[in-house]
Amino acid sequence: MFYDPLAIALAVISANIPDFDHEFKRNHVLAMIALGAVMSLFLYFMGLPYYLGLVIIFLGGIFLLSSHRGFTHSILGVLILTIFISLFLFFGIGLSSYDLDFTNPFNLMILLMVIISLGLLFLNKRLYPVFLVAIAILLISINMGFISPLKINLTLLVFSIFLGLCSHIILDSFTPSGVKAFSPFSDREYHKKFGIILFLIILIMFVLLFPNKIIFLIDFLSGFH
Numbered sequence: 001m002f003y004d005p006l007a008i009a010l011a012v013i014s015a016n017i018p019d020f021d022h023e024f025k026r027n028h029v030l031a032m033i034a035l036g037a038v039m040s041l042f043l044y045f046m047g048l049p050y051y052l053g054l055v056i057i058f059l060g061g062i063f064l065l066s067s068h069r070g071f072t073h074s075i076l077g078v079l080i081l082t083i084f085i086s087l088f089l090f091f092g093i094g095l096s097s098y099d100l101d102f103t104n105p106f107n108l109m110i111l112l113m114v115i116i117s118l119g120l121l122f123l124n125k126r127l128y129p130v131f132l133v134a135i136a137i138l139l140i141s142i143n144m145g146f147i148s149p150l151k152i153n154l155t156l157l158v159f160s161i162f163l164g165l166c167s168h169i170i171l172d173s174f175t176p177s178g179v180k181a182f183s184p185f186s187d188r189e190y191h192k193k194f195g196i197i198l199f200l201i202i203l204i205m206f207v208l209l210f211p212n213k214i215i216f217l218i219d220f221l222s223g224f225h
Contacts, residue, residue, distance in 0.1 A: 007153075007160040009115055010089075014164025017081060017122045018073050018172075021066035032121060033060035052091040055084050056121070073172060074183040078165045086158045089114060159209060166202055170195040 020029060033056070040053030062072065062080070071077040092114030116132075172179045173195030181190045 006115060007156050010118070010157055010160040011164035011167070013115075013118050013122050014081075014085065014161045015167050017085070017165060018077070018168045019068075020063040020122065021070060021072045022068045025063065029060045029063045033057050033064075036060060049091045052088060055088045055091065059084055059088075069172065069177065070180055070183050073169055073179045074181055076185075077183070078162065078169065081165055082158065082162045085118070085161050088118065089157065089161075090154075092117070155209060159206070163202060163206075166198060170199050170202075173198070 019025065036053040036056030036059075038053070039056065040050045043052060044050040059081070062077075062084075066072045066077070072081065119132075169179050169181070173181075173190055174192055178189035178191040179194070180187055181194055182188065
């Protein structure tokens with residue numbers, strides 16, 4: 001479906017986000033906060049949802065206050081980042097339409113611009129060309145009628161953000177330093193077992209939230225037999 005490539009794009013972007021608490025990202029985070037301030041003022045005077053810029057400022061503040069592999073690599077951090085990145089997405093969508101019907105080409109372009117903006121803010125520069133190519137292919141496919149724009153599945157998009165953030169924590173849990181999963185309440189480091197448990201929880205959540213996709217995958221794989 002149309003929103004699946006967008007969900008994948010959001011997951012890829014979100015997987016890069018937790019490491020913005022690193023010292024070498026400090027200048028990027030300060031630029032993010034400045035951008036959020038300028039965006040808030042611009043949208044306010046244009047009579048548009050200025051909350052979009054405030055969300056960027058708040059995200060930048062989280063990264064500035066978090067030590068590396070600290071709060072942004074914790075369960076609470078993932079939940080808060082999921083909420084505010086989702087708000088960024090929803091406020092961005094609100095620039096075009098609140099009915100979430102993207103059969104309208106203008107609304108569709110606004111949504112894609114919001115996704116691209118998230119990529120600019122958080123994606124590794126080496127991944128960005130591939131990301132832009134994927135967005136271009138998606139647009140071409142829609143224009144040529146290979147893909148039909150449908151109403152957005154908001155649950156899937158929010159889950160994709162959550163999945164991307166969690167995937168980063170899971171991978172970091174397999175490193176020697178592990179992750180402080182319950183920061184700021186505890187500095188205890190968790191390793192492989194925690195990563196495996198978190199992976200299983202995510203898998204169960206996916207099955208419960210999107211059983212139709214599991215059925216589709218089973219039918220797809222059975223077609224090879």
